[in-house]
Amino acid sequence: MATLRLYNTMSRAVEEFAPADGRTARVYTCGPTVYNPAHLGNFRSFLFEDLLRRVLRLAGYDVLQVMNLTDVDDKIIKRAAERGVTIGEITEPVVEVFHDDRKFLRIQDAEQYPKATQHIPEMIALVQSLMERGLAYQAEDGSVYFAIGKFDGYGRLSRLDAREIRAGARVAHDDYTKENAQDFALWKAAKPEDEAAAAAWDSPWGRGRPGWHLECSAMAMKYLGKTMDIHCGAVDLVFPHHDDEIAQSEGATGVEFARFWCHGEFLLTEGAKMAKRIGNVATVADLREQNVSAAAFRHFVFSTHYRKQLNLSGDALEASIEGVRRVRDFAERLEAASGGTPGLAGAAADLVRDAEAALFDDLNAPAAVGALFTFIRRANAELDRRGDDADALRAAREAFARVNGVLDIVPDAPRADDELAAWVDERLAARKDARARRDFASADAIRVEIEARGIAIEDGPWGTRWKLAR
Numbered sequence: 435m436a437t438l439r440l441y442n443t444m445s446r447a448v449e450e451f452a453p454a455d456g457r458t459a460r461v462y463t464c465g466p467t468v469y470n471p472a473h474l475g476n477f478r479s480f481l482f483e484d485l486l487r488r489v490l491r492l493a494g495y496d497v498l499q500v501m502n503l504t505d506v507d508d509k510i511i512k513r514a515a516e517r518g519v520t521i522g523e524i525t526e527p528v529v530e531v532f533h534d535d536r537k538f539l540r541i542q543d544a545e546q547y548p549k550a551t552q553h554i555p556e557m558i559a560l561v562q563s564l565m566e567r568g569l570a571y572q573a574e575d576g577s578v579y580f581a582i583g584k585f586d587g588y589g590r591l592s593r594l595d596a597r598e599i600r601a602g603a604r605v606a607h608d609d610y611t612k613e614n615a616q617d618f619a620l621w622k623a624a625k626p627e628d629e630a631a632a633a634a635w636d637s638p639w640g641r642g643r644p645g646w647h648l649e650c651s652a653m654a655m656k657y658l659g660k661t662m663d664i665h666c667g668a669v670d671l672v673f674p675h676h677d678d679e680i681a682q683s684e685g686a687t688g689v690e691f692a693r694f695w696c697h698g699e700f701l702l703t704e705g706a707k708m709a710k711r712i713g714n715v716a717t718v719a720d721l722r723e724q725n726v727s728a729a730a731f732r733h734f735v736f737s738t739h740y741r742k743q744l745n746l747s748g749d750a751l752e753a754s755i756e757g758v759r760r761v762r763d764f765a766e767r768l769e770a771a772s773g774g775t776p777g778l779a780g781a782a783a784d785l786v787r788d789a790e791a792a793l794f795d796d797l798n799a800p801a802a803v804g805a806l807f808t809f810i811r812r813a814n815a816e817l818d819r820r821g822d823d824a825d826a827l828r829a830a831r832e833a834f835a836r837v838n839g840v841l842d843i844v845p846d847a848p849r850a851d852d853e854l855a856a857w858v859d860e861r862l863a864a865r866k867d868a869r870a871r872r873d874f875a876s877a878d879a880i881r882v883e884i885e886a887r888g889i890a891i892e893d894g895p896w897g898t899r900w901k902l903a904r
């Protein structure tokens with residue numbers, strides 16, 4: 435079996451990975467908070483986890499992946515109160531959009547998508563066991579808090595400085611900074627707006643609702659056991675979310691919660707983290723509207739290593755659209771070919787060797803993408819020679835399918851309206867070139883040509899958008 439190496443945030447080092455039982459990788463991936471459709475930054479994280487999942491399979495392991503859906507939290511309750519509805523009325527349609535968007539991006543199904551609201555008894559049991567061990571207490575405000583000062587090594591994952599720990603001081607929100615490391619809420623006493631939104635449950639400490647961190651610990655241990663192989667998320671989850679998950683879980687079980695911690699870097703727009711509160715978000719709906727295929731977006735994401743920041747830009751997406759067009763042309767040619775050459779077989783062997791070496795080396799997808807394009811160049815030259823070696827052709831098809839089985843960057847064949855889209859994209863690129871040359875007469879002529887086909891174009895800070903005019 436191939437040796438897979440992964441960067442472990444806990445040790446800050448790349449380590450050899452194998453599942454504890456040698457067969458099935460048990461993976462927990464923190465999922466979306468379902469009050470708004472997930473944005474492309476969230477999906478960058480989910481694509482990194484899709485890559486991990488597929489590489490684990492490539493390495494010969496089975497995968498048991500759990501992705502939670504956070505369907506009760508401060509933001510969801512606030513939205514429900516604004517609209518005078520229950521949290522379920524906010525979250526249910528968003529869960530559907532999430533799965534549609536995820537499938538659009540070819541993100542493979544996890545084995546489980548547990549919802550927080552359906553695991554309240556497990557959460558209460560976890561709080562109870564922390565109470566019994568003296569690691570939790572009910573405060574005057576009625577809420578139950580985790581006593582960070584009583585848990586040895588609190589903040590181990592983020593390497594929190596012991597001086598930063600403010601045991602006894604309490605924080606009720608789910609999100610706070612390292613400078614504000616305090617006792618955090620496990621169970622929040624219900625307020626009237628929680629009751630109004632159907633976000634309150636009975637517990638031994640009165641009506642209330644779970645804290646965000648508690649949700650993940652309870653659901654992770656329910657489906658994966660006390661110790662899982664890999665826990666994932668984006669870098670913003672290291673503190674407090676994952677440190678708090680460790681404290682709650684290990685506080686209750688006394689054994690290691692996750693053997694590996696893997697974190698992906700952010701997607702940025704114009705240098706800033708893509709985030710709902712900054713208001714610079716783009717979604718899968720935007721990709722669809724602008725005719726950016728799943729293949730192109732995957733190519734864009736996988737062209738940068740998951741531990742490096744990635745900037746979303748029109749130019750980068752255009753380059754990916756062009757790149758995957760070449761992949762599709764090649765895939766069609768390989769499918770139609772009737773034979774190969776010994777050189778084709780050699781190129782196929784090199785592809786498998788280089789792409790696997792890259793992917794098993796801490797998921798180096800950009801190097802695997804590079805190996806695929808090298809293969810396409812070499813294979814095209816070999817196919818030009820019109821050989822008749824059936825084994826070589828089979829080897830080339832298998833190698834291509836094996837690597838593309840991880841990257842999944844062949845766009846669907848164009849439909850009639852996709853052909854129009856391709857034409858518009860090509861004309862817009864020509865217009866952009868003309869403008870860059872300050873040849874405004876040609877640029878204007880191209881605009882007229884595009885509009886004559888019933889298409890409206892609009893220039894904005896993110897480049898040019900177009901749509902069919904009524």
Ligand code: AMP
Nearest residue numbers: 465466467475476479667668700701708
């Ligand atoms: P949320 O829906 O806010 O709970 O986030 C879902 C996942 O997306 C979490 O793993 C976040 O850390 C991650 N995430 C949020 N913003 C970004 C971003 N700009 N780039 C990459 N991942 C992100």
Ligand code: ZN
Nearest residue numbers: 464465650675
């Ligand atoms: Zn989580």
